[in-house]
Amino acid sequence: MAFGTIRNVAVRGIMCAIPDNKVYTKQYTDRFDADELKRLENETGVVSTSRVLEPQLASDLCFEAAEALLVKLGWERESVGALIYISTSFDYTEPATSCVIQHRLGLSVDCIAEDISLGCSAFIYGLATIGSLMQTSDVKRALLLCGENVSKIADPFSMPNLLYGDAGAAIALEKDMTDNRPIRYLLRTDGHKYKNIFARGGGARHPHAQDIYTQTSGVDVFAFSVREVPNTILEFMNHFEIQSGDVDLYAFYQANEKVIGRIIKWCKLPPEKVPMSLTKFGNTGAASVPIAIVTSLVAKEREKDMCILMSGFGVGLSWGVADMYLSKDAYVDLFYTRNYYDDDNDCTVTTP
Amino acid sequence: MTDEKKLEKLAEMLDVEVSELSAEMPLSDVGKWDSLASISFIVLLEDEFDKQIGAGELKRCKTVGDLMDLMAE
Numbered sequence: 001m002a003f004g005t006i007r008n009v010a011v012r013g014i015m016c017a018i019p020d021n022k023v024y025t026k027q028y029t030d031r032f033d034a035d036e037l038k039r040l041e042n043e044t045g046v047v048s049t050s051r052v053l054e055p056q057l058a059s060d061l062c063f064e065a066a067e068a069l070l071v072k073l074g075w076e077r078e079s080v081g082a083l084i085y086i087s088t089s090f091d092y093t094e095p096a097t098s099c100v101i102q103h104r105l106g107l108s109v110d111c112i113a114e115d116i117s118l119g120c121s122a123f124i125y126g127l128a129t130i131g132s133l134m135q136t137s138d139v140k141r142a143l144l145l146c147g148e149n150v151s152k153i154a155d156p157f158s159m160p161n162l163l164y165g166d167a168g169a170a171i172a173l174e175k176d177m178t179d180n181r182p183i184r185y186l187l188r189t190d191g192h193k194y195k196n197i198f199a200r201g202g203g204a205r206h207p208h209a210q211d212i213y214t215q216t217s218g219v220d221v222f223a224f225s226v227r228e229v230p231n232t233i234l235e236f237m238n239h240f241e242i243q244s245g246d247v248d249l250y251a252f253y254q255a256n257e258k259v260i261g262r263i264i265k266w267c268k269l270p271p272e273k274v275p276m277s278l279t280k281f282g283n284t285g286a287a288s289v290p291i292a293i294v295t296s297l298v299a300k301e302r303e304k305d306m307c308i309l310m311s312g313f314g315v316g317l318s319w320g321v322a323d324m325y326l327s328k329d330a331y332v333d334l335f336y337t338r339n340y341y342d343d344d345n346d347c348t349v350t351t352p
Numbered sequence: 353m354t355d356e357k358k359l360e361k362l363a364e365m366l367d368v369e370v371s372e373l374s375a376e377m378p379l380s381d382v383g384k385w386d387s388l389a390s391i392s393f394i395v396l397l398e399d400e401f402d403k404q405i406g407a408g409e410l411k412r413c414k415t416v417g418d419l420m421d422l423m424a425e
Contacts, residue, residue, distance in 0.1 A: 039367075043388050160387070218387040223394065223407040258395055265398075 045257030049165030049282030061168025081139030120314025122286035165282030
């Protein structure tokens with residue numbers, strides 16, 4: 001059992017960067033039947049996604065989000081003590097993508113930088129990891145970056161992969177001894193099902209295999225999502241004695257409408273508190289939970305601090321539940337970008 | 353629920369005419385039986401039969417009749 005409680009760490013802002021390249025599910029008639037595309041849209045709720053431009057990567061989206069958030073919060077670069085990049089999309093075999101982002105952001109060498117390889121459960125694991133790190137160190141400010149460019153690593157000729165969108169999110173956290181509202185979490189992993197979402201080739205075990213694209217056993221993953229996830233959410237709520245009325249927003253991994261609908265049903269949650277950002281952005285993997293939060297709060301006046309309960313679940317299979325408070329003056333925003341990193345010239349370039 | 357009613361439910365879910373389905377029909381011959389339809393079937397069982405099944409039980413189904421057996425109340 002991995003229940004945890006982090007104290008005196010506050011979320012100061014969540015910024016999401018979306019690639020400026022919107023595509024509609026119904027427009028892929030070059031490779032799929034139009035009726036089947038309509039059915040996919042109806043069954044899953046995904047009308048459109050945004051996908052990275054040719055030279056763009058998840059790390060570019062995360063960099064843009066982090067850069068904008070640092071400027072907005074007025075944080076000095078030297079004040080950031082840790083950066084964690086969590087994703088299934090990495091720039092290079094080595095070094096860690098977080099090291100490259102640390103360089104691009106101009107952070108200090110005293111800033112810890114590390115990667116974690118997780119997708120759907122990224123935000124929950126990332127929050128637990130970076131919060132724990134802050135609690136046991138003298139790091140006062142930290143950045144958690146969750147991003148994905150699944151459109152580059154999922155088979156383009158497999159229709160369910162049209163549900164994936166790309167996005168990057170940056171979450172700013174700060175130690176605050178006056179804020180005693182905890183971040184709480186419950187984490188689980190079922191590695192016995194590691195082949196349920198699987199890219200066999202391209203890694204060190206099968207470096208020359210052709211099957212480099214991620215393959216998903218849709219029915220197995222759906223059955224897992226609608227059984228284990230509601231049970232884990234209920235277990236989390238029981239353990240920490242949370243009533244559904246205590247929660248202002250439920251931000252779930254945006255797999256598809258049916259999965260989220262099942263969770264609402266089995267956990268008896270109020271649907272109006274459960275955002276569905278997947279309609280517009282699709283399933284953005286690691287960035288999915290932050291996008292669900294931001295899209296439901298952006299440009300809205302928040303009258304009070306909000307309790308947000310979150311769950312991410314998928315590749316691993318890995319899943320988790322967490323809750324946190326977002327104060328009413330915490331910054332949340334979302335923007336579109338055409339920028340990417342030119343590593344030969346060490347500069348940011350805008351795609352025409 | 354009668355077998356006729358179960359076939360009607362499956363036909364509606366698959367968006368085919370009920371006359372196109374029979375209990376003996378192998379699922380491999382049902383053109384619209386794919387992963388999306390499998391997911392819809394899991395949802396149908398939960399909503400209308402208050403029954404949860406795993407992916408393993410679904411994979412063992414070879415015919416339309418096997419699905420109808422799972423639709424027992």
